[in-house]
């Protein structure tokens with residue numbers, strides 16, 4: 001059962017090949033048996049899962065249908081789940097049980113999905129390796145001595161290892177697409193504002209966006225359809241109808257104009273990844289696509305701009321964790337100031353503290369214009385590059401990451417080298433456009449991802465291109481040995 005995709009599960013449940021309860025039990029047993037090798041879960045919600053599965057079976061027996069009815073999923077541990085630990089993988093939220101469900105959690109539960117647990121991540125989503133979690137690093141099922149990517153590393157590892165068919169993630173600078181690439185999954189970061197952020201613990205509010213990770217584009221379409229939509233509780237949510245992502249999958253690609261930005265194939269890219277990505281382009285040409293060389297001239301400034309804007313917003317968002325209202329509190333504080341200082345000093349990890357300090361500095365009087373304001377101007381130039389490019393092409397294609405998964409610990413003493421891994425993904429967040437990563441082959445047995453970018457609200461187009469490619473390729477069907 002664990003090899004089935006969401007779409008296959010939905011058909012099997014409809015055909016009564018097994019029940020949602022049987023499926024959940026099988027996956028819960030698998031999680032118990034295999035997750036100790038990966039550490040992809042922070043919390044396994046067995047009782048909740050069995051209750052939801054039972055309810056889904058009852059709804060089906062009463063004649064209800066629905067692609068997500070009885071579908072087992074997991075949530076990244078920054079989506080608030082009522083009565084269940086929501087830790088953001090941080091000691092500062094250790095023991096915090098959210099009093100309500102995030103909109104995404106609520107919508108997926110209403111559609112009948114079954115929550116098997118909460119997934120590990122980089123602390124407060126800050127990282128590209130899932131090594132900064134208070135609950136320990138996540139391992140890549142393709143090679144357990146390597147990182148799965150981050151920050152949605154638990155979501156990626158669990159889905160890649162067939163512990164779950166699909167999971168939610170969030171993407172601030174690549175946190176869905178980069179781990180998807182490093183673990184042979186398909187993952188989509190929707191347009192900013194497409195998926196509600198209500199109840200999704202904020203990292204960098206102008207960049208954060210939730211989305212699905214799954215093994216196929218079809219499954220991403222199913223899950224995204226359940227997640228997307230206007231939410232009056234999120235002021236950044238966009239009131240625009242959600243496209244029919246499933247219908248979009250089957251559009252032919254004849255005439256599709258693909259842009260290859262020269263900046264995506266320059267220095268720093270592993271040449272074997274470049275070859276795999278260009279092989280995907282050849283396949284897409286066979287499906288009728290045409291290819292054009294384009295340029296995104298301001299891409300070189302994206303990393304410095306992002307690593308000013310994201311920490312600046314984080315320093316503000318994370319000020320709410322003060323030892324009083326949520327989670328961890330230091331022992332025997334001398335006075336209120338001591339309580340704030342020590343709770344934060346003891347509760348936040350290294351990388352989070354680094355970013356709070358960088359962000360506070362960038363926002364401080366006298367430095368604001370030099371750093372934050374300048375970064376915002378770069379952001380506009382990056383957005384303009386995309387707007388210009390999309391006058392000439394329908395989608396932009398390139399590698400998702402410059403390198404395959406690296407060894408655990410390899411970049412721990414050099415945060416900037418980890419930041420550089422985000423080079424191809426963060427521009428989509430700065431511009432707010434949607435981006436998707438899909439499997440494109442292997443380098444030394446390690447998965448490689450290809451990234452597709454599209455204009456605002458064209459998630460359907462991205463899923464369409466990925467699905468059509470997955471009809472003529474089989475990279476996405478490969479499973480890591482031992483899982």
Ligand SMILES: NC(=O)C[C@H](N)C(=O)O
Pocket residue numbers: 125126127128150151170171172173174175176310422
């Ligand atoms: N959160 C993300 O999207 C990952 C990015 N590497 C960051 O640390 O900000």
